Amino acid sequence: MGDNNIIGIHNYCDRWCERCVFTSKCEVYESTSKLSSEQLDSDNAEFWDNLSSNFKQTIDLLKKEAEKRGIDFSEIENYEPSEEEQQNELRKRDFAKKHSVAVLSRKYSKLTLAFTKEDVDLTEKVRELVKQGHLGIKTSEEIGTTTADIGDAFEVVQWYMFFIEVKIQRALSGKFDEAEDPVDFDFPKDSDGSAKIALIAIEKSMAAYAKLHTYFPEQEDVILNALSILQQIKRGVELEFPKAYSFVRPGFDQ
Ligand code: SF4
Structure with a gap:
């Protein structure tokens, strides 16, 4: 190293x-x-x-x-x-997989996968922007900025769509282990760190979806559904890991 x-x-x-x-x-x-x-x-x-x-x-x-x-x-x-240890391992897996926030995060990944792969036609959007350029409705600079903005928001929701569930499951597994084998001093918990990065990913995804809402108003139902699920996951994680926000991540929070 x-x-x-x-x-x-x-x-x-x-x-x-x-x-x-x-x-x-x-x-x-x-x-x-x-x-x-x-x-x-x-x-x-x-x-x-x-x-x-x-x-x-x-x-x-x-x-x-x-x-x-x-x-x-x-x-x-x-x-x-x-x-007993094998049974415990199975109970841990069940706890992390069947917890309501894990179930919600799977629902969210499925919705986002369909949204990015099927619901939205990016090529059509670019064609529409170019047409607006030809008609003088938008300048080439505006077209460039809008295209970059849409591309960035798409990358963000795609990057985090599975990441959120992975980190939530890690946080839940950690919480299970910590409850099984409690330590009697106040040590920063790995579960809080995992929950914190999941919360960050949720917030970034919400901001990206909000941006996409302005460019794809015809997708309002799907986008509002995604935002609502993200909000529910966020609340659930905050309740399950009340100390997550105060976890200090090496480098990033120092
Ligand atoms: S901390 Fe390391 S692994 Fe994580 S995003 Fe940065 S460079 Fe990549």
Whole structure:
């Protein structure tokens, strides 16, 4: 890891490296930016070879660390979870998957996927703008700004449409673990950090949808539905994780 990197910054970011100002301080960016396009494509064998090599390196590091601390690593490797632990794992999965905010976030991804893939015709919108340019209704500068604005709002809703659920599920799983194994001192909780980045993604998606509303008034029903679901998810996350907003994310909130 480079000396300049901020430890743990990648744990509570939105993984949108192209738009991140911390690329020069991020360990994940440092390693993933060196990967070839084949290594980044999960349909390519090179992706899985690279993943497998990463796992191997991690295991080697853990073995070394265990040895240093006098821990018998084979006990960890051969560990068989008890019936109770397996049941607990299943209850955790259920809690994270069936929680009302997780259900709502899945509903939201489905709606946004249909909205961006089927409901809206971007090519038609650009044609319409060009026509307005020919008729002198809009200047070329206005057309450029509008096109960029629509493109940006689209990218935002697409980027976060699955991200929100992933982070909410991580926050809920963390909350479950924290309740099962409580610590008796006030430590920043990973679940609050995950909930915070989910809330940030929700707010950015709401702003993007609000922008799209002005450009696609004919899609009002879908857009208002998306905004209403996002608002319900936001409220649900705020209630479940009241300390999320005060979580300090390394780098971003410092
Ligand atoms: S902190 Fe920035 S550079 Fe690092 S993984 Fe997150 S978005 Fe990418």
